[in-house]
Amino acid sequence: MTEARAVRETRSFRQRWLPHPLLTLILTGFWLLLLNDFSMGGLVVGLILGTLIPLYTTNFWPSPPRVESYPKAAAYFFLVMWDIVVANVQVAYWILFWKNDQLKPKFFTVPLDIRVPEGIATLAGTITMTPGTVSSDLAADGRSLLVHGLHVPDEAETIANIKSRYEARLLEIFA
Amino acid sequence: MIFYALVFAFAAIGAGLMCNLWRLLQGPSIADRILALDTMVINSIALIILYGVLQGRTVLFEAAILFAMVGFISTVAYCKFVLRGDIIE
Amino acid sequence: MTFFAEILISLLIVAGGFFAFVGSFGLIKLPEIMQRLHAPTKATTLGVGSVLVASMLYFLIIEGSPSIHELVITLFLFLTAPITANFVAKAHLHEDQHPEALPPTGGEHGWATFDAPPDQRVAGQERGAD
Numbered sequence: 001m002t003e004a005r006a007v008r009e010t011r012s013f014r015q016r017w018l019p020h021p022l023l024t025l026i027l028t029g030f031w032l033l034l035l036n037d038f039s040m041g042g043l044v045v046g047l048i049l050g051t052l053i054p055l056y057t058t059n060f061w062p063s064p065p066r067v068e069s070y071p072k073a074a075a076y077f078f079l080v081m082w083d084i085v086v087a088n089v090q091v092a093y094w095i096l097f098w099k100n101d102q103l104k105p106k107f108f109t110v111p112l113d114i115r116v117p118e119g120i121a122t123l124a125g126t127i128t129m130t131p132g133t134v135s136s137d138l139a140a141d142g143r144s145l146l147v148h149g150l151h152v153p154d155e156a157e158t159i160a161n162i163k164s165r166y167e168a169r170l171l172e173i174f175a
Numbered sequence: 176m177i178f179y180a181l182v183f184a185f186a187a188i189g190a191g192l193m194c195n196l197w198r199l200l201q202g203p204s205i206a207d208r209i210l211a212l213d214t215m216v217i218n219s220i221a222l223i224i225l226y227g228v229l230q231g232r233t234v235l236f237e238a239a240i241l242f243a244m245v246g247f248i249s250t251v252a253y254c255k256f257v258l259r260g261d262i263i264e
Numbered sequence: 265m266t267f268f269a270e271i272l273i274s275l276l277i278v279a280g281g282f283f284a285f286v287g288s289f290g291l292i293k294l295p296e297i298m299q300r301l302h303a304p305t306k307a308t309t310l311g312v313g314s315v316l317v318a319s320m321l322y323f324l325i326i327e328g329s330p331s332i333h334e335l336v337i338t339l340f341l342f343l344t345a346p347i348t349a350n351f352v353a354k355a356h357l358h359e360d361q362h363p364e365a366l367p368p369t370g371g372e373h374g375w376a377t378f379d380a381p382p383d384q385r386v387a388g389q390e391r392g393a394d
Contacts, residue, residue: 033336034240036233084342088283088310091302095290105299109367128346129309134301135346136353140373146366148353150302177322180274184281184315191288191308198291198300206297206356213348214288214304220337221284221312224319225277233323236333243337247344254351258358258377 017051019058024050066174073173080166083130091132094151106152107136110145110159114167117142119174126166133158181229188225191218209253216246269325276318284311297356305349313338 018024024047031046032038067073094103110127114120124135124145132150139145152158192215199211220239227235252262290303316334323331354377357366363378373379 030336033332036331036333084306084310088306091290091306092283092286095286095293095303095307100293100295103294103299105296107298107367109370111370124350125343125346128305128349129342132302134298134305134349134353136298136350137357137375137377139369139371140376140379141371143371143373144369146369146375148298148301150299176270176274177277177326180277180281184277184284187281187285188311191285194285194288194292204297204356204360206352206359207300209355210297210301210304210352211291213352214291214308217304217308217312217341218284218288220341221280221315224312224315224334224337228277228319228322231327233329233331233333236331236337239337240333240340243340243344247340247348250348251351254355257355258351 017055020054023054026050027053068173072169076169076173079169080126080129083126087130087132091150094132103151104153105148105150106155107146107148108152108155108159110147110162112143112145112167113163114171114174115142116174119170120145122174123167123170127162130166133162177228181225184225185222188218188222192222205257209250209257212253213246213250216242216250220246266325269321273318273322273326276314276321280311280313280315280318282311283307283314287311298353301349301352301356305345309341309345312341 027050028043028046031049032042035042112120112123114123120138120142124138127133127135127145127147132152134148135145136148137146147162149158195211195215195218199208199215202208202211220242223235223239223242227233227239256262284307287304287307287309290307291300294300294303316338320331320334323329357375357377363374366375369375
């Protein structure tokens with residue numbers, strides 16, 4: 001307890017009152033989007049909300065995630081967007097034109113190299129949104145993901161694809 | 176032309192909602208019913224947006240946002256109840 | 265210009281209705297719950313996504329009054345779809361799957377739905393040892 005207080009007092013002014021500057025910016029932008037209109041009053045209320053909400057929820061975010069490179073994160077975003085479209089066409093094709101017994105559904109385990117919680121969450125979300133795979137569960141120690149595939153002819157190939165296409169990129173993004 | 180596209184989309188999403196309803200009534204397991212309800216919410220959002228386009232008004236989109244939020248929270252709450260037997264621990 | 269915009273918007277609306285229907289159709293066609301989970305999470309989300317983009321384009325080009333609400337809804341749906349899918353999968357695992365029927369985790373701990381997470385302090389030590 002006393003230790004925690006000592007830590008609190010060493011934080012700078014910005015860390016104390018503006019713990020997550022990026023979150024403040026995003027919240028303000030989101031408020032303006034919700035208003036569907038730009039006005040000075042809306043901006044002020046958005047800034048107030050954007051400062052207060054991180055202050056009151058800071059206990060849920062003990063350490064802000066560190067993003068190494070924003071260009072790589074943006075590239076990853078567009079890669080995933082494109083893969084979502086491809087995934088949807090693929091899954092729609094399987095649903096409409098394949099008989100049910102042609103599909104080979106399967107649970108498989110993806111061992112994780114990434115340890116950052118935010119990175120694991122992003123990877124799990126990406127796996128769910130992209131071709132024929134849904135992430136179902138995380139190991140209790142956070143070292144592997146349980147993934148269900150709609151059509152998995154070759155398990156090793158699917159795992160290698162997930163690891164090289166998404167996890168390697170996420171490892172570069174999250175330090 | 177947009178009108179005919181809208182008619183097609185209304186029909187497709189309406190048929191989709193009927194499929195969801197069938198799965199909701201039929202669903203062998205609880206997870207099936209939760210999934211059917213969640214899909215119904217997403218389809219209803221699409222229906223609201225399309226109606227907004229048909230009317231040429233954006234007023235309904237606030238309802239769509241509320242629908243999306245309430246649908247998500249209720250799905251998560253239901254799953255949490257199944258998983259833990261309690262919603263707020 | 266408006267003509268091409270109309271074609272584009274119509275195509276997006278038709279694609280949206282089509283994908284939304286395919287997602288719901290998969291819900292009744294596929295034989296097993298984990299397979300059914302694939303249809304709504306992907307197809308339906310893309311269906312709604314393209315309907316929302318069509319609506320944005322419609323109000324921007326045809327009506328001349330830009331509307332950004334759709335962007336918020338699209339982002340919200342795309343961010344929440346994986347979480348919903350994960351929760352439904354966990355509910356299914358909890359309700360009617362045996363832990364023995366799943367592939368092993370490859371570590372000493374089981375899957376989080378069945379196995380309690382290791383103590384926070386132990387996890388910290390493990391991380392330190394890495």
